[in-house]
Amino acid sequence: MGNAIKPVEWMGDHVKILNQTLLPSEVKFMEIRTAQQMWDAIKMLCVRGAPAIGVAAGYGVTAAMQEHVDKPVERYHAELEKVIDYLATSRPTAVNLFWALDRMKETGSRHREDANAVTQQALEEQAKAIEQYEENACIAIGENALALLKDGMTLLTHCNAGGLATVHYGTALAPMLLGKERGVHFKVYADETRPLLQGARLTAWELQQAGVDVTVITDNMAGMLMKQGKIDAVIVGCDRIAANGDAANKIGTYSVAVLAKHHQIPFYVAGPVSTIDMNTPTGDDIPIEERDWEEVSCGFGKRTAPEGVKVYNPAFDVTPHELITAIITDKGIVRNPDEAGIAEVV
Numbered sequence: 001m002g003n004a005i006k007p008v009e010w011m012g013d014h015v016k017i018l019n020q021t022l023l024p025s026e027v028k029f030m031e032i033r034t035a036q037q038m039w040d041a042i043k044m045l046c047v048r049g050a051p052a053i054g055v056a057a058g059y060g061v062t063a064a065m066q067e068h069v070d071k072p073v074e075r076y077h078a079e080l081e082k083v084i085d086y087l088a089t090s091r092p093t094a095v096n097l098f099w100a101l102d103r104m105k106e107t108g109s110r111h112r113e114d115a116n117a118v119t120q121q122a123l124e125e126q127a128k129a130i131e132q133y134e135e136n137a138c139i140a141i142g143e144n145a146l147a148l149l150k151d152g153m154t155l156l157t158h159c160n161a162g163g164l165a166t167v168h169y170g171t172a173l174a175p176m177l178l179g180k181e182r183g184v185h186f187k188v189y190a191d192e193t194r195p196l197l198q199g200a201r202l203t204a205w206e207l208q209q210a211g212v213d214v215t216v217i218t219d220n221m222a223g224m225l226m227k228q229g230k231i232d233a234v235i236v237g238c239d240r241i242a243a244n245g246d247a248a249n250k251i252g253t254y255s256v257a258v259l260a261k262h263h264q265i266p267f268y269v270a271g272p273v274s275t276i277d278m279n280t281p282t283g284d285d286i287p288i289e290e291r292d293w294e295e296v297s298c299g300f301g302k303r304t305a306p307e308g309v310k311v312y313n314p315a316f317d318v319t320p321h322e323l324i325t326a327i328i329t330d331k332g333i334v335r336n337p338d339e340a341g342i343a344e345v346v
């Protein structure tokens with residue numbers, strides 16, 4: 001089962017992207033053929049979620065390079081470099097984007113002496129391999145998470161780390177979706193996730209479609225639910241895990257982790273090994289995207305703060321590893337994550 005609708009799909013000559021900005025009211029797809037179109041789709045969050053933007057970037061490179069196949073080999077490779085470097089400027093935090101683009105770059109370098117058609121084919125195969133890796137990773141994360149969680153638990157999640165953000169089962173939502181197929185049931189509270197409501201619009205939508213018991217709360221309700229004993233565990237996705245186990249995820253995740261610690265509730269971070277960045281030593285080194293102030297003061301076209309007022313809009317925050325009970329990866333579970341534990345799964 002997992003998510004029936006694919007957020008990203010290679011169509012042989014273009015990329016089909018589900019425009020997630022329109023969910024849940026409209027299910028509409030976009031056709032991506034150029035680097036500019038893919039850059040815009042990533043920047044505007046039509047495709048979003050760490051693994052999904054990596055997969056989209058791989059196919060984006062493949063699609064954009066088609067028009068250069070008939071050019072001289074030198075020119076083709078110069079264009080390839082340009083496309084890859086350009087897509088890398090679309091969003092700074094999720095490392096899967098750079099992980100995928102590095103793989104596309106390596107593939108290009110390996111075929112430096114070949115005809116462009118051969119290189120083009122290799123790029124397409126690499127993009128498919130990236131998608132396949134992320135799909136397998138989601139299933140493995142789901143299996144590992146199900147070994148930690150118990151049937152009947154009530155879980156809290158933040159943002160969207162489901163099939164819409166990845167491929168198929170998602171990461172934080174994988175135990176819920178995989179569990180559903182196996183008769184393991186969870187009750188889920190989804191933080192609505194200000195300012196762009198990925199929890200209310202996307203997590204609630206995909207869990208509801210899968211028949212999982214989901215309830216939306218506003219972000220500021222989580223503490224009260226924990227105090228009332230209504231949450232057994234928190235599980236969230238991640239955009240970049242530093243070498244010491246600090247994890248960046250959607251803004252608001254850190255607050256939930258602090259609340260969980262105070263209430264002695266396990267706080268789990270789920271993510272594929274492609275989200276671990278050994279070149280980023282600690283959470284302080286993770287670049288945090290800042291987005292347009294209008295997302296906060298005029299979200300979804302409705303003015304909610306006075307015109308001209310100052311707004312600060314960081315899109316992600318970092319949860320220090322001390323607040324994380326375990327990181328659930330496709331290669332295993334890292335309990336009480338630190339440098340040594342992370343090094344064991346990469």
Ligand code: MRU
Pocket residue numbers: 045048049050051094158159160161162165166170171172198236237238239249250251315
């Ligand atoms: O800004 P977004 O919607 O791309 O942020 C997404 C998140 O923060 C997700 O939790 C994260 O990418 C994990 S996706 C499996």
